[in-house]
Amino acid sequence: MNLATSARQRTWLPLAVVLVTQMMIVLDAAIVNIALPDMQQALHIHPADLSWVVNAYTLAFGGLLLLGARAGDLFGRRSVFAAGMVLFTAASLLGGFATAPGQLFAARAAQGVGAALVAPSALAILMSLCSDAKERTRAIGYYTVVSASGAAVGLIAGGVLTSYVSWRWVMFVNVPIGAVVLVASRIALPHNETRRGSFDVFGAVLSTVGMTALVYGFIRAAADGWSDNGARVSFAVALLLLATFVAVERRVKEPVTPLHLFADRERSTAYVARLLLVAGSMGSFFFLSQYFQIVLGWSAMRTGLAFIPFPVTIFISSQLATRVFVERFGSRLVMAVGMALSAIGLLLLSQMDAHSTYGELIVGMVVFALGNGTAFVPLTAAGIAGVAPKDAGVASGLVNVTQQLGGSVGLAVLVTVFATAGDGAATSAASSADAKDIFVTGADRGLGVAAALLAAALVLVLVVMRPRRPQESVVEDPTEQMVLEPEPA
Structure with a gap:
């Protein structure tokens, strides 16, 4: 058995643990969306407060990610990972049993806190196990598939669970998965030595x-x-x-966020570009999920299944980017092409009207997903490139921070654009009371702005980013070595 085969066997279980964890975290931000009407009816949530089912999770997750990242660096990533997974799983269980709006909001916030502890430690552990450049690129490719397609998978899962079981299962589904991941992490995940110093x-x-x-x-x-x-x-x-x-x-x-991480031109540009990419991308899920139900009159189940092309296309394109495109054409060109395709896909979707069919929309959906899968692989790699092992956790945290804040800020901006355009359309369409036309007008405007955000990310990558040479991509720090053997249970 050669060393490469041995390394792959040693990393496949930790990789599986990390990928399932990332899927849970990303999926959980989207899975509740299709279940919102059922939650509102069951718990008598006021319409103005319904957004807190999503925002309570987003605020806690985005706000505490840097703290969770640094905690993993200082107190041991596997220990912080385990603590976060326990909190995330317990909060999911309590949220599923919620009988009042406040209980559900609190459970969602607690899920966000748990996710903030888990996410950066998971990515840092994964990178510590992949010393070979090709192996690391392949792992990032898998991680990218999960991160980029998690929202679409969440919508699919939300539609299935809400239609066939109950809205409560969009919370309960995390409990058995979280328990399995927690047990597996004790066996499979390595730990880094804890560091002494002030927090x-x-x-x-x-x-x-x-x-x-x-x-x-x-x-x-x-x-x-x-x-x-x-x-x-x-x-x-x-x-x-x-x-x-x-x-x-x-x-x-001992800063919680070493500012020298932003001194690297490639890495800092990747953070901003990722934020813009996610900000623009959130509009597609938000507007399309409503378009299918409001305009086309589809059920939650059918709406969820309509998003299947997203994860399938993202998987294919991310694997091509990982195994072929980055090595052959370079990371910056692959990022640029991916962002351009995503922007084109959103522009195609922004042309929909009240009479568009799914067959017409699928072209824009596939082009958009193709671009996302292509761009996310090199963006993720650039966000953690050249980082010393002692800062791996916080650098991984920043990758997740930009994704979470990009989603939150981007959706807020796009919804504001949608509402403004919708009000204008409402005035012009008041005589016919055509609610479908009003919605489509706002959605098209929002998708157009989303495409502009992706165009801005494209310009940023082409003009500002200067990727380092391959020999500069990994910074070795002999004082910070990862211990690859798991701790005794």
Whole structure:
């Protein structure tokens, strides 16, 4: 048995654990969407409060990711992973038994906290196991498939569970999966040695509250308009706290987010481009899921199944990017092509009207998914490239932060565009009361703005990014070695 075969056998189970975990985390942000009407009816949730089923998870996840990433670096990634998985699984169980809106919102927030602990540790562990460049690229490819297609899979799963069982099972489904992953992690996952040193509690609080205020500001703006005083105050608080956070991180000995991670041109550009890519991409799921139900009159089950082309196409394109395109053409060109295809797909979808058929929409859906799968592989690799092992957790956390904040901020912006366009259409269509035309007008405008966000990411990659040479892609730090043998249970 050669060394390469031995390495693959040693990493396949940890890889499976990490991929299932990432699927749970990404899927959970989307799976509730199709179940929202049933949740509202069962728990008597006020329409204005219904968005908190999604936003409670988003705020907690996005706000605490950096804290979870640094905790894994300092206290051991496997231990932090286990703690987060226990919290995530328990919160899912409690959420499934919720009998009041507040209980469901609290459970969703607790899920977000657990996900913030699990996600960065999972990616950092995966990267520590892949010392060979090709092996690492292949692992990133699989991770990309899960990350990029998780939302679509969540919509499919949500439709199936809501139609055939109950909305409560969009929460309960995490319990058996989480329990299996927790047991497997004790056997399969390696651990890094814990580090002695101070923990930047003040910086962690500043970053958490600051990012939460930023996300909340966009949520308020989406719901009540950009002139809403609550949104303005939230943005001001976010700006103040994040500016203070940067000042603190420049001075403390053990920062929760080492600012030198942003000094690398390739890595920092990848973070921003990923945020824009996810921000634009969220519109496709949000608007299409409603289009199928409101305009085409489909059931939740049929709506979920309509998204099957997304994960299938993303899988194929990401594997081609991993095994062929990146090595042959270089990461920056592959990123650019992927973003261009995604933007074209959204532009095609923005041409839909009240009489469009699924057959007409499938072209734009496939082109969009093809671009996403192609772009996410090199973007993920660039986001963790050249990072010393001692910073692997926080760099992985930043990859997830940009994805989560991109989804939250992007959806808030696109929903605001949708609402503004819809109001205009409502005036012109008042005589015929054509609700379908009103929805399509707003959705088309939102998808057009989404395509513009992807175009901005494309320009950023082409103009700003300068990928490092292959020999510079991994920074070795002999003082920080990963222990590959699992701890005793």
